[in-house]
Amino acid sequence: MSDPLTRRPFAAAYAAAPDPAAAATAAPGVRSIPGTGAAHRHVLVAVVNNRPGVLNRVASLIRARNFNIDSLAVGHTERPDVSRMTITLHGDDVAVEQVAKQLYKLIDVLKVQDVTSEPRIEHELALIKVRATNSTRAEVLKIVELYKGRVVDVAADSVILEATGTEDEVDALVALLGGFGIREMVRTGATVMVRGPQVVEYEGVAK
């Protein structure tokens, strides 16, 4: 920990030799352009000071760097003065690393980690208001049960369902419920935690 570089998540990238795979994709005599590789989904965890405006700083920076956020979930952590964001976005590895490094430049950002390649729990919560009449209610409830969701509100011709799971699981539930008529839906976006004893560590928090 005495080496300042190792405190950064990209220390590995600096220490590593040039990526032979990346070099191989460039034709001879042509310099490859960073960030133009195949895009895929990334999950970033950002640990930030819980202060006014920090969400704006993060969102504004990602927009300014020409990225679309697929989802962003934020809430405070075990420490009330520290918030944690889960950001999902699409891009090639180099481009997403560039976003993460830019995020690091924000004074209120304490830690950024790309957990895309980590074994992880990645869940989101959805509230879904589904049309449910006397004739269809039983069927709706059956589907919800299969997906380990629960009913949190019942009205004469609709129910509110709460479901948690991966984005794909929630997508699948939504697809099944679509036939009954979804009147309203809200999803939190993914929240993530790395499996096992490993934690997203950060150095300290603002006094």
Next chain:
Amino acid sequence: MTIMRQAPGRHLPGAGTPEAAAVDHARAEMLHEAKPRGRTRIGADVVCEALLRQGVDVIFGYPGGVILPLYDVLGDYPQLRHILVRHEQGAAHAADGYARASGKVGVCLGTSGPAATNLVTGIANAMLDSVPMVAITGNVVAALLGRDAFQEVDITGITLPITKHNYLVRNADDLPHVFAEAFHIARTGRPGPVHIDITKDALQQETRATHPDEAAVLAAIPGFRPTFEGHARQLRLAAKLIDEAARPVILAGHGILLASAWGELRAFAERTQIPVTHTLLGVGAIDETHPLSYGYMGMHGWKHVNRAIQSADLLIALGMRFDDRVTGKVSTYATGAKIIHVDIDPAEIGKNVSVDVPIVGDVGRVLAALIPLVAERRPEDRAAYFAELAEWRRESEARSWHGSGAWRDGLLSADYVVEQIGAATNHDATLVADVGQNQMWVARYAGYRRPNSHISSGGLGTMGFALPAAMGAAIGRPDKETWAICGDGGFQMTMQQLATLVQDQIPVKIAILDNHKLGMIRQWQELFYAGNYHSSHLLGPDYLKLAEAYGIPAFRATTPDEVPTVIEAARAVDGPALIHFLIAEEQNIMPIMPAGKGLSDLIEEWGGADE
């Protein structure tokens, strides 16, 4: 004369320096309990105390409604010189020029609303060129925030993407910490502008809050820990590439100047016998008369420099960021070269080009660590390489140079005018360029020997930069003659600052290179838009009468033999002076790399004639 610069990461001036003495003096002068006129200590006092603690001696500002509480106490701090600008954009550029010339943090000040938005261009300019600056604005009282009050704008929302960090302060007790953090952030690591927006009531509240020490500041910003030392393994990898390279080239950028690393650069280049090229903001990183100085790269760089880069087998990039004006089309950029990239900002590594050996750290410390790791070379070891470079240079420098002082139509040639200013000032003056053709002439032809003697708006390319930035530069380095060299377009954008020069007796010499054109626009229209000269012809006032109206001595030159005479006449003036140079109307700056093309695709001549 050595230039006082603070070591990276230093929070306060080093002991024994004039800055430290000034701070001590200021502290002794501070009256925490009993202010003059028997008043109590309010937020506005805290602002002034904090500025003095940071070694600030000058503020560029303009008063207005909600900032008036600060102006009400400024008179109690005579050590803080206030320069009354004529437009807030000029305040920001002046703080920028002051910072670049002196190496200290520049400070600008304005009220809320339009003053704050006027500062925006100057803040963005400082951001893109990594200039340490603290911009202070007032805002409406906290209770009115968000209610569209008179002269209220969400200025922290506006400056968020163009500052290194910004603050909205609603409570006087927060001011000491915010100011200490702001100066630390502005000057530490990769420098940049920090904006502090203060509500009027925070300036007026009584407070007993004390100023934090450095440890408290660091503890408050755990998310800000720049890396200064290069990684040992990366240094070894870099040394290996350097020792193996047959055609290495150093690319020196603004980082050399920001890190005060010109000594290390020179020692490294001399030990390894590697030619040094520079970016626009890297002008002055090496004495241009040094045998290893090879010249200016990029879109309007010398052909021999771009050729050397394109044929290199190793590029050693030091404190530069591979801007598109430097690389052109990335896919064709130095395709045979490996790249070592040293920068203090990790986000610059791999941003624009992929690199082989990245080193995050302060460029001065990295070079100092690298020097003992690399093999010592003699010039003879690179005889064939140097001979080829010398031949390319002879060929390229012979073009685009009008030693007679006249362009092909017989009118003044701008390259000659700029060269004459450089020679007359013994290459020791601070030359501040505007933006456009004049900027390229200033970068290429003045001849620089001294670090921080060339100031230019690189990243943002802000027309109108020269005059206000030169005001700041002249105050930041009063021991050096200061010139603003502008086109007639840029000068007309910020010429209201002539009054500032007079009122505050700032001895800037202004050279207007007048071609009655927006020269660079005209050049692009000629080369790339089939001569469709829309809106590039520019009327101007009679500049001599204009200067006379302000009481500024002014001179005019229309022929080559008049050029040295008017330069000497302007230099002899005690105070500001202006020279109107009538230059050729259609002279182009050549070579030029067309947009979207590569460094090997330079246009060197047009219409069958060298420009």
